[in-house]
Each structure stands twice: as structure tokens, then as C-alpha cells.
Amino acid sequence: MPPSSAQPGKAPVAAKPRRTRGEGQWALGYREPLNKNEENKKNDDGLNVRDRIIDIYSKGGFDSIDPADLRGRFRWYGLYTQRAPGIDGGKTAVLEPEELDDRYFMLRVRIDGGRLSVAQLRAIAEISRDHGRDTADITDRQNVQYHWIRVEDVPAIWEKLESVGLSTTEACGDTPRVIMGCPLAGVAEDEVIDPTAQIQEIYDEHIGDPRFSNLPRKFKTSLSGCTSHCVNHEINDVAFVGVRNEAGEVGYDLFVGGGLSTNPMFARRLGTFVRPELVSEVWAGVCSIFRDYGFRRLRTRARIKFLIKEWGTERFREVLEKEYLGYELPDGPAPVLDPGVRRDHVGVHRQRDGRYYVGFAPKVGRVSGGSLLRVAEIAEEHGSDRIRTTPDQKLVILDIEEDRVDSIAAALESEGFEVRPSVFRRQTMACTGIEFCKLAIVETKDRAATLIEELERRLPDFEEPVTINVNGCPNSCARIQVADIGLKGQLVLNERGEQVEGFQIHLGGGMGLTQSFGRKIRGLKTTADDLPDYVERVLRRFQEQRKDDENFAAWAARADDSDLK
Template sequence: MSTPTRTTNRPQRGQGQWALGYREPLNPNERMKKDSDGLDVRQRILDIYAHTGFDGIDPGDLRGRMRWMGLYTQRAQGIPGGRTAVLEPEELEDSYFMMRVRTDGGQLSSEQLRVLGRISTEFGRDVADVTDRQNVQYHWIRIEDVPQIWEQLAAVGLQTTEACGDTPRGMLNCPLAGVLADEVLDASDVMAETVARYVGDPAFSNLPRKWKTSMSGCVDHCTEPEIDDISFVGVRNADGEAGYDLWVGGGLSTNPMFAKRIGVFVRPEQVTDVWVAATSIFRDYGYRRSRTHARIKFLMADWGPEKFRQVLQDEYLHAELPDGPAAAPAVHDQRDHVGVSKQKDGANAVGFALRTGRITGSLLTRIADLAAEYGTQGGRIRTTTQQKLVILDVPDERVEDLVEALAQHDLLVRPSAFRRGTMACTGLEFCKLAIVETKQHAQDLYAELEKRLPDFDEPIGINVNGCPNSCARFQTADIGFKGMIVRNAEGESVEGFQVHLGGHLGVDAALGRKLRGHKITKDETADYCERVLRGYLDRRTEGESFAAYVGRAEDDWLL
């Protein structure tokens, strides 16, 4: 693409926007990136750090540039959540890493999944997480083992490049792209083209902050485009032509905002160029003064979609995009593709729930074997944005055998509403930002609710988050728990949660309702959920969702 024209060459302090001429770093993170591109750390890992070990890693690489290669130091064991904001990074971190593998679009072969499982077992103490960004994460990774892990990943076409950092993160697509007959269109090819051309490109390796992309033609909007930085949402124009509705500026964390429609129709052959142009706007006009203000959602809030479209077309594309219609609302409320879905070729996609995304490498290997055994195309597996997995291409006569084989490993195709709807972030066990433990607690919570409310018959999302950063999207859950330290009845400081209720995406999307800062202790979560859900069952109108009920509920119904 041609070099964009600039509005001015006069340096302005402002928010440190490159396009306004101000290039001098305004905080330590920006200085770190200017001193050395994050992509350069790869060679230092191979040539130096894999040989010197953890203690030989430069601090700027350790706590900064390593992220460009999908590596974060993990939390040292035994440090309570109340110490998270008190200790320095070097006091919180262990000498091991979390490693994130890119699985763009969630598309995996049985061979790839088998390698992912083997790496977890051999190098990560048999622990792995399937994330709500369709990635696979490891823990307990030693820097000495990283080169060998990279070799094994590369051998099956996988990588960790820019899985973290101020970069284009792993891109989301419907896990059933190209499979379901009712999709608007299949975004797999345009996503693959974008990833191949621009992941690892120094032109986009220094963005103001992370950059989350989704491209999907799913009628259920399963990639949750409302909360991505940039989304291409499948739509048909007035002539019946399939393309994309462009949304920009979504994101949660401590300042949640929903994406805004830019109002254009993007044809499939234009997607990569439009993505490049929008990403360039973020790079050049994004705010770099404060890390907490550096996401595209803040620029979009100030500019609005009209100005964004003007800059996109005039300065970067040098062409106009046609007006486009809004994408149709999601067809189904649940977006996880759990259960048995009929493929357009007559086979079946079998989606199943893990234990809040936590799994072992050994079990990933077993799933790869099952996919190869039951799938007619050699074993195709997909990850979802709800911490679930899907096996494709299963013939009708083999579906129930696969359902039973998965159940033997507590992988449920027909889970309870609570098992299906509960998600959790990494939490205190490994995350340096976390305040409370999440993974095991969320599993204990859904198991307890299954006992107390065995006949509960409505979809219900319960998202357990270890801190305010919303990796598990607590603001958009039916019941969202934000981890914090609270006082119990005895006045002691203990792990607990702030409660958010009735969050939802789709039509009339809304963030969860907070009730006068209502907080509960960790030990109270099952009692609280039971109380609120029984109230819902008693008072709901016919067909009323939990989110709709919360919207009209009196405060004391929800306490």
C-alpha cells in the first residue's frame, strides 16, 4: 500500500501519536520498544538465553520483548493475591514461563494437536489451557527448552510469534468456518492470507497496545465481534453479495466499550488491505502516552466512526468503500458450538466442554487420536472462543460412540447448563496480575450448582475472573465475578469477588449490572448463585432470559 499522507509535520505532545509527528517515547514501554524491536528477541533466545538460563536474561527482554514471542514470566507459587499490587515484578515472577501458541481461527489437525499435547507433557508438567481467544497456553516452560519447542511447533506449521505483546494477536474465526451450511461466508482464506503476510512483519510489531482481530461469517457471531479491536462480520448487501461489515473499537478490561460499525461493505478480496489500513491507523494515531489509554477503543471514542472511515479511506486506502448494511443479529444466544451440529457435507461437528479450559497434554493427545479415529478427513479439531473444542467430520453412525468416548475423559458433548456456561481466566495459580484463584474454583462452583439446581434449564454464563482486566470477560456474562480482596464476616481479608449481573452481547448488548459495589467472599459464591438463580426461576416470565430478568429486577432480588 502507498505511504499515507499526514495531517501535519509539526510535533505535538498530545497523546504521543506518531502521525502527529511526536516519536519520542513517553513511557518505559515505548522506550523499550524503540531500543529494540520485540521481534529481535527471538534470536537472542536462540543464541544467548537458551544457554545462559533464566538468570542471564536482560530485564528489558524478560518483562517486555519476550511477549513478542508468546512468553510471559509466570507467578511464583505461594504468593497470596493480597500481595499482587504490593510486590515488584521481579518479586512476583518465577523462573518459568507461560507460553502461548497461536492457533489463528482455532484450526488444528490431529497431527498439530498431538504435537501440542506432547509439548505440554514433555516440557510443561502436563498442564495446558484452551483460552477464550482460541489459543493453547502452557505453563512451567523453561527458557532452555524454548528452541526445541519452537522446532516442534514449526514442524507442524505452528508458531508463538506475536501471540502476546503490542502486536496483532491471534485472530479469531468461527471454529465451524467452511463447515456449516448457514454461514454467510467462510473467512478462513482471508484470515490465512492476512496472517501469512503480516504476522511477524516489523511494520506492525510496535503498536500502541495489543490488537485483537476477528474475521467470521458465523450467523451466531461466535467470535464476539462486539468486544474485539477490529472485526469483519459476515453480511450480505442489497444485491445478495456476501462480504463483511467492519466494526472497530471493542474491548473490555477496566474501561469496557463495545465496537462501533464503520458503515462500510468490505468485499472478501479487500479484507487484508482494509485490515492493514485500520491497523496502520492504530499504529500511527493510537495513543502512546499512557498504557491504560493506548487501546483503539479510546481513539474511536474520541473520533467516532465517521472520522475513522474518512481517515481510513483518504489517508490509507486512497479509495472509498461502499456503504454497507448492518450484519444480521446472532441467530442463537449460545455461541460456543457445543453439541452435535450437522455439517453441509452431511457429516457432524461434535463440540464438547472442557473443565473451564484447563486440560492436560496427555488428554490433548488423546483427543487428537479420537479425532483421527472418528473423523473422516484424518482428524480436524477446532478451538472455540468459549474455551471449548470441536471435532469435525464425524459420520452419523459414529456420533454416539464418540460422545461416549469423550465422556470417559469427562469431556462432555451434552453438559449441564453450568458446566457449559462457566469460564475462568488463568488466575492466581500462574498469573502475576491475579488477585484470586479461578480455575479450580470455577470447576468447584459449577459442580456444586449441578447438585443444587439439577433441573436448571436455561443457558447461563458464569465467568470467573482473577483481576479487573477481564480476560474471562466478566462484564458480558450473565453472572460475572471480578476477583478482589474482600472482608469476611470476621473482618478478615480474604479472596472474593465483585459481582456483575446480566451482561450480554448481541441485540441491545449491555455490560453487567453492579449493585452498589456488591461483593462476596469466595466461599459465598455457590450460595449466592443459587439464591439469585432460584429467584430468577421463581419470577421469570415465559421465555425470559436471565439477562432480561436482571434488567428489570429489583436490587434486593439480586443480593
């Protein structure tokens, strides 16, 4: 939909002619698809595949699926074919998609704001048990992912999810993905603003709307009034961050254009103050700019961050206000950042109503249907109907009375969920990896779990909150560039000259006041087998060389290359 249809009678802001038509931007009149993905979307809206899954594919089985749906439109409902077993990382970029495909699917359940009731968590757990071989992963975007899903079972899974108010609609694809929100929304003692109503409004008004179901690529959103900034506004396509203006009014500061992958960029402030009642409308304006002006020719440049880089914030704000909103947004303050606050909400903490929340750590986000059923039972037994997922692959149970805190902590830890985890269990994340992901080059979940165990044994007294993020490929699903120690999976040569699984190392990344992408040192790599030795070595050097309360990122920025190897 061109912008003029969004605002009839509004003269579009003059656009620079330089190579814009060649980028396939709709607003400039170039609607002819420039690649296979764009052609596929033009041929049929991804939202239309739902009926075919229910009426045709679930009855005919895997072999009945049209390839254009299988590797394209299925994503609009959270479905990706998973990696066939036994294909090593060296073949990831060599084989054709159909050679990598298994006959089973990953299915992603979107959990907007990370909000779950006991009934919803129980439904998620039962689907894992009954249809997903008891697999479930909590992602760093607050979703839950299943594996081993058969297309024959998808309609029954949808029916169960929708019966408790959950969905897989636009959990993947070139769409507005899950809306991230602080798991403590409405209960945190120091919260600036509760974004729950705004998250729900965006979801109700825009998710599953054909106006936004054909974006150049994925579109990631976060809203939060959390003072620890747990939803990582710096790396989202659009982010609304809770602030209080000079008049004492609460609203949001607007950020646009964050993202990692192979071309990481931090989001940039537009300098506006967005009142709560305008959030959904402003969100739609930003998303519409991406739809209409976003680059569609090359998939590698089809994120809003590239548009922001080319336009700059001043022009983006001008187009938003004049062409899409029809009014000016007032200027506003920047959010207050604290470099010393952890963002994960793990542990036992007081709520504003005097009750407590309990945050706990599954190991690198890997759970099971059985373990999630126990979490639902434990929450219910302790009087809570509110469970939350976090952007760090953790879980939080809200509304625990003070005299039940010890009991719930003991119950969770008896199931392997640590309320007071080691720094390594608390601060380590891992993506799906080669076990299921067709893009991955190396295994991640088991490697990360082993690394945690080894570091707990070798460095039992280590307390500095050093983040360790493990990724199976260059795409940074596990946010390697903003970790203290970011590990990017690749094939490397061991000391015998054999090609084996390993990692390129990024050091000293971070967000907040210490915003920076991790430092890369030429040739700094490790084999997967040698990973615990490397991390132990660099952490011991940090302990030996740090000055006063210097954090790891500051030390890594000034350390000699030789000390980081």
C-alpha cells in the same frame, strides 16, 4: 512508520490539535518515547529477541536474561514469566515485577481461526507432557497456554511447533494477536461466508512483519461468517462480520474499537462493505491507523477503542479511506443478530456436507497434555483430521460420519469431555487466576470448577443458558462485563472482618441484540467460599420471578437490588 510512507503523495487528513501531541501519536510527529514500554520498544524491536533466546538465553538459563527482554520483548513470542508460588493476592499490586516472577514461563501458542489438524494437536499435547508438567489451558481467544516452561526448552518447543505449521510469534506483546475465527468455518449449514482464506492471508502477509510489531498496545482481530457470531465481534479491536449486500454479494461489515478490561467499550460499525479480496488490505489500514494515531503516553489509554471514542466512526472511516487505502469503501448492511442463539457450538450438529461436528466442554478450559493426546487419537480413530478451539474454552471435532457419532461421543465422555454438558459446565468460563498469573488477586480455575459441581448438585434441572464468567482481577480476560453473572476477583472482608478472596459481582451483561455491560450494585460482593450459595440464591430468585420466557439479563435489569443480593 508514518502514514505518508504508506501512501506516498497522499495528503493526510487534517488532525485536531487538541492534546494530541501529548498522547505520543507518531502521525503528528511525536516519536519520543513517553514511558518505559515505549522506550523499550524503540531500543529494539521485540521480534529481534528470538535469536537471543535461541543463541544466548536457552544456553545461559534464566539468570542470563536481560530484564528488558524478560519483562518486555519475550512477549513478542508468547512468553510471560508466571507468578512465583506462595504470593497471595494482597501483594499483587505491591511487589515489584522481579519479586512476582517465577523462573518459569507461560507460553502461548497462537491458533489462528482455531484450526488444528491431528498432527498439530498431537504436537501441542506432547509439548505439554514433555516440557510443561502436563499443563494446558484452552483460552477464550482460541489459543493454548502452557505453564512451567523453562527458557532452556524454548528452542526445542519452537522447532516442534513449527514442524507442524504452528507458532508463538506475536501471541502476546504490543502486536496483532491471534486472529479469531468461527470453528465451523467452511462447514456450518447456515454460514454467510467462509473466512478461512482471509484469515490465512492476514496471517501470511502481516504477522511477524516489523511494520506492525510496535503498536501502542495489543491488537485483537476476528473474522467470521458465522450466524451465531461466536467470535464476539462486539469486543474486538477490529472485526470483519459476514454479511450479504442488496446485490446478493457476500462480504464483511467492519467493526472497530471493541474491548473490555477496566474501561469496557463495544466496537462500532463503520458502515462499510468489505469484499473478501480487500480484507487483508483493509485490516492493514486499520492496524496502521492504530500504529500511527494510537495514544502511546499512558498504557491505560493505549487501545484503539480510545481513539475511536475521541474521533468517532465518521472521521475514522475518512482517515482509513483517504490516507491509508486511497479509495472509498461502499456502504453495506449490518449483520443479522439472533438473541436466542448460543455462541459456543457445543453438541452434535449436522454440517453442510451431511457429516457432523461434535462440540464438547472441558471444565473451564483446563486440560492436560495427556487429555489432548486422547482427543487427537479419538478424532483420528473416527476419521477426522480437523479439530477446532472455540472462543468459549471448548473444542470441536469436524467431519464425523453419522454412523460414528454415538461412538465418538462415548469416547470423548469417557475421557471427561462432555458432549451434552449441564448448563453450568457449558456456560462457565474462568481465566488463569492466581495460580500462574502475576496480575491476579484470587484463584479462579478451581473455584469455577467447584462452583459448577455445586450448582449441578443443587440445581440439577436448571436449563436457562446463564453465562458465569470468573476473572481473577479487573482486566476481564474472562469477559466478566458481558456475562449474565460476571465475577471480578478482589479481596473482601468476611463476616469475621478477615480479608479473604472474593468477587465483585456484575449482573446481566450480554452481546448481540441484548448488548449491555453487566449491572453493578453498590456493595454487591461475595467471598469465594460463599460463592455457590450466592449464585444458587440469585438463580432461584430468577426462576421465581421471571415472566414467560424472560432471560436472565432482562430479569436482572428490572429486579430490585434486594433480589440480586
